Amino acid sequence: MxxxxxxxxxxxxxxxxxxxxxxxxITNFNQEEFVLDFIFLHPNTKxxxxxxRVVLHPDHVRRLVNTLQKxxxxxxxxxKKAMLDxxxxxxxxxxxxxxxx
Numbered sequence: 001m002x003x004x005x006x007x008x009x010x011x012x013x014x015x016x017x018x019x020x021x022x023x024x025x026i027t028n029f030n031q032e033e034f035v036l037d038f039i040f041l042h043p044n045t046k047x048x049x050x051x052x053r054v055v056l057h058p059d060h061v062r063r064l065v066n067t068l069q070k071x072x073x074x075x076x077x078x079x080k081k082a083m084l085d086x087x088x089x090x091x092x093x094x095x096x097x098x099x100x101x
Contacts, residue, residue, distance in 0.1 A: 020040075021040060022052070023039070025039065026039060035056075036053070037050050037052075
């Protein structure tokens with residue numbers, strides 16, 4: 001268990017707090033680093049924009065992959081449990097009413 005003095009405070013600047021949407025990730029690498037380009041492919045077109053580029057050391061990529069695998073497993077377990085607990089086939093979210101007038 002980490003001690004309080006082992007914790008590192010991390011701040012997220014306001015301009016990054018909403019994140020960016022990506023529907024494609026392209027990965028390239030060389031001996032020193034991995035480059036992950038997160039891209040938004042525009043619907044009904046053959047165009048896309050790189051929304052974010054992340055450059056990582058191979059050791060960090062290994063940690064990222066391990067963390068993603070663990071979290072994806074947890075996500076799948078929670079989703080499966082939610083589907084088993086859900087009698088009326090709702091997604092657990094309250095209904096949204098949209099007035100288009």
